[in-house]
Amino acid sequence: VQNPFVEKLGDSISREDRELLLRLTRRTVPVEARQEVVRDRDGSPSLHVLMTGMAYRYKMMTGGRRAITGYVLPGDLCDLTRALTGNAGHCVVTVAPSMVAEINPSGFAEMMARPGIARAMLLFTLTEKACLREWLANMGQELSEQRLAHLLCELRHRLNAAGQVRNGEFLLPLTQEEMGESLGISAVHVNRVLQKLKGDDMIRMRGRAVLIPDPARLERFAEFDSAYLEIRLNAVPDLPRSDRKPEI
């Protein structure tokens, strides 16, 4: 995988748009694990794109607790909101050594001036919104066992799309504390739930490697439906055409 960001867009953008994005994301900088890529208020005004590695978004709560609200995988934008509005509303930190492309403000302006790219960015945002909705629904209605299973399903699915799953196995460099912060449960409880899932052979773990013997079974258990991740760009009509019958 050369440029996961541009590749994600597939052929939904024009050749010129693709070239521009390739150019803007050519230069990447390495970021070590557990390093802040985006800080809530300060930090660089650039737009950051994760090219390799892994990160998550989190929000500080009073009392020093953290809430993890989503994961950033190769090809994902880190801080579109901050680039557009000047305020991210959350931080992004790596969990693994990563490569990040920085698009400076003028480059960002250049890309957003292209309608095709702007629309693609909107769709990225919609996907993330769908993710958040899914997490929220899960958090509110499901038991912790299913929630953890759901998280694993989502990560497996997305990592798979990023080509990071080999033989049904993928690396998950998260601590149990962090899993807990993602699900709203304590690290102690994560540990117990994890053991239960292992006991039922829903998952197997070797260090930081996770193996899911029967993804379909885990997804059934987690009530996971990947539809919310499939907001594919090519599912978008060029622009809704007026040949559809207009209604009253």
Next chain:
Amino acid sequence: VQNPFVEKLGDSISREDRELLLRLTRRTVPVEARQEVVRDRDGSPSLHVLMTGMAYRYKMMTGGRRAITGYVLPGDLCDLTRALTGNAGHCVVTVAPSMVAEINPSGFAEMMARPGIARAMLLFTLTEKACLREWLANMGQELSEQRLAHLLCELRHRLNAAGQVRNGEFLLPLTQEEMGESLGISAVHVNRVLQKLKGDDMIRMRGRAVLIPDPARLERFAEFDSAYLEIRLNAVPDLPRSDRKPEI
């Protein structure tokens, strides 16, 4: 308030864009309370904008439970995702008699072809995303008392922006069941928490009218910071200009 949708955009869009949106949302249809405005899969391909009334987004979970993931207030879009991708991922239902503007596909195409409007839609989406992130963080980390308080703070704040708060009092036509579905707690528990908040004089209720004697106090208690709702369009630079110093 004539057209809450267009008014929300303020002077961040051009006069022509404003005229177009006014024209597209001129004709509205009444929708009774507890009526579906958006169904997950089927339904009209139009984009719906709530002009008056109130609605919420929900997702059906297995077992017949519902998860409410957000509220739609006057001026808000109901189904931008569905208009763009063909799939909403959730339903929208009114809680009060409402007026809804329907923008048919060709009208939607027309508006999205204007860069200024497209950018405004992106910002709407970002605001909603910020909301979801806030809910998610709250759901995961806070106790039900604070969560309920937080929900009330958000609704007060947004209803206030929509001019629906008079003397610190506003109408909240929600059942306790629905509040529970918004917070991931049972209706029975909502009732008890509500009583506790009343007991501390955090809120007062007369039927469906909610009065918050001291908003600042409730917000402190709920750890509510309205910043996430303030993604004002005018906070956006015309487009990031290149007169900022580019960094390495």
Next chain:
DNA sequence: CGCCTGCTTGATAGGATTCAATATAAGTGG
């Protein structure tokens, strides 16, 4: 008036937290 929906209250049960202690893994520096 009777019915239905929503609200209220009590009692019980269970999931998850916290506290605490130990084990294990992972670094670090000598």
Next chain:
DNA sequence: CCACTTATATTGAATCCTATCAAGCAGGCG
């Protein structure tokens, strides 16, 4: 390379928040 230090993982016990079940109450509506 090993001893030391720290972070992470694991296990147990007590506590607490919240769900569930059940029953009674209130108000609106045909």
